[in-house]
Amino acid sequence: MHDxxxxxxxxxxxxxxxxxxxxxxxxxxxxxPGRWDIRQAEEWADALRGHTSPAGHQHAVxxxxxxxxxxxxxxxxxxxxxxxxxxxxxxxxxxxxxxxxARTLRDLGRALxxxxxxxxxxxxxxxxxxxxxxxRVYSIDHTGDWYxxxxxxxxxxxxxxxxxxxxxxxA
Numbered sequence: 001m002h003d004x005x006x007x008x009x010x011x012x013x014x015x016x017x018x019x020x021x022x023x024x025x026x027x028x029x030x031x032x033p034g035r036w037d038i039r040q041a042e043e044w045a046d047a048l049r050g051h052t053s054p055a056g057h058q059h060a061v062x063x064x065x066x067x068x069x070x071x072x073x074x075x076x077x078x079x080x081x082x083x084x085x086x087x088x089x090x091x092x093x094x095x096x097x098x099x100x101x102a103r104t105l106r107d108l109g110r111a112l113x114x115x116x117x118x119x120x121x122x123x124x125x126x127x128x129x130x131x132x133x134x135x136r137v138y139s140i141d142h143t144g145d146w147y148x149x150x151x152x153x154x155x156x157x158x159x160x161x162x163x164x165x166x167x168x169x170x171a
């Protein structure tokens with residue numbers, strides 16, 4: 001005969017997708033779980049595919065970018081709390097903010113050995129946001145290139161909670 005230890009009842013303790021302040025900022029901007037505007041994402045994809053810079057550069061379009069645009073596209077997101085390490089950034093998810101940066105994004109992609117697509121902008125255009133084929137997110141501003149997170153969720157958390165991003169270096 002075996003001693004039976006009390007087995008606790010199974011409870012659903014699914015961790016929230018976003019920290020509470022970020023979740024509140026996203027919902028204030030119009031996001032909700034299940035938001036998916038694939039029609040708008042496809043229009044952006046077509047506009048980017050159809051644009052060629054005067055020097056002949058074109059944009060990369062791939063599933064990770066289209067999925068981020070479908071879920072968060074069009075949102076103007078602002079933080080509701082002070083930043084942890086730096087001031088939080090306002091974010092506008094609209095890939096057409098990077099329409100005329102095809103060469104810049106191609107150069108970043110070449111340096112990272114991947115493809116990069118525009119995602120949106122920080123603040124009033126102080127930086128352009130970009131996403132790579134694996135879903136990692138970057139910021140490009142006048143001071144350099146920054147790694148924001150392994151996916152759109154981590155990047156939004158970095159930007160909107162004021163976590164200091166990691167600067168990309170040539171090493």
